Amino acid sequence: MAITWAPGRRGWAVTAMSAVLLVAGPVPLAAAHDELTGTEPADGTTVGAAPTQVRMEFSGEIASVGSFVTVTGPLGTVTDGTPQIEGTDVVQPLVADTPPGEYAVVWRVTSQDGHPISGEFDYTVPSAGSATQGPEIAATTDAPERAANTAASPAQGDSSAGSGPSLWVWGVIAVALVALGGLGTAALRRR
Numbered sequence: 001m002a003i004t005w006a007p008g009r010r011g012w013a014v015t016a017m018s019a020v021l022l023v024a025g026p027v028p029l030a031a032a033h034d035e036l037t038g039t040e041p042a043d044g045t046t047v048g049a050a051p052t053q054v055r056m057e058f059s060g061e062i063a064s065v066g067s068f069v070t071v072t073g074p075l076g077t078v079t080d081g082t083p084q085i086e087g088t089d090v091v092q093p094l095v096a097d098t099p100p101g102e103y104a105v106v107w108r109v110t111s112q113d114g115h116p117i118s119g120e121f122d123y124t125v126p127s128a129g130s131a132t133q134g135p136e137i138a139a140t141t142d143a144p145e146r147a148a149n150t151a152a153s154p155a156q157g158d159s160s161a162g163s164g165p166s167l168w169v170w171g172v173i174a175v176a177l178v179a180l181g182g183l184g185t186a187a188l189r190r191r
Contacts, residue, residue, distance in 0.1 A: 034060035034111035036119055043121035050098040050125045054105055056090045063110035073125070074101035083109075100127040 040055040041047045054071055062085050069083045069092035080093045090109055103125065108118035 033113060033115055033117055034058045034062070035117075039105075039121050041123035044123070046124040046126050050100075051094060051123075052096065053094055054092045056107060056109075058088050058090070058109070058111070060112045061088055062090055063112065063114070066110040066116055067108065069105065069107045071103055071105050073103040074099055078103070083107075098125060100125045 035058065036056060037059050038057040041051055054069060056069075064085045067083045067085060067090060069079060069090065070077060071079050071092065071094060075098075078095045078098045080095045084091045084093075090107070092105075092107075101124070102122060104120060104122045106118075106120045108116055111117050
């Protein structure tokens with residue numbers, strides 16, 4: 001005996017609504033990553049004096065696990081200790097008296113939605129007598145672009161980093177919606 005499903009107009013309406021919810025429902029989950037909104041020193045600037053720390057500001061609270069910041073310059077790594085999480089800020093202390101030159105900051109933090117985000121920026125410490133501009137926190141104009149590019153890059157060993165909900169989550173959502181559609185159809189048939 002073969003079981004067939006022949007829904008009426010209401011059954012198709014429930015099925016169509018389930019499909020719409022399947023496609024449109026999870027969108028806010030994927031858009032919940034925090035973004036880098038500013039840095040001190042500002043990205044690409046020349047500072048007045050060698051900074052004693054690097055500060056990064058984010059659009060949301062940063063989790064206290066999984067954070068690292070590496071600052072490298074002419075003599076190698078100049079970070080001193082581990083990054084300090086201060087709400088939406090991450091502060092990385094630096095060794096004293098870093099020499100003039102270009103410095104690259106590479107960072108990775110865990111956003112409030114549990115996904116790692118990462119990126120990089122740079123600054124320059126001038127030699128004595130060079131024209132300089134003072135350190136300041138400046139909004140990075142390419143922060144959304146950098147966040148989009150870096151959040152999509154999974155960390156080593158973490159195949160789901162920055163990719164939104166896992167495939168199994170989508171499967172559970174699909175099964176639940178199909179079940180709801182079936183229940184709705186059965187309820188409408190009983191009327």
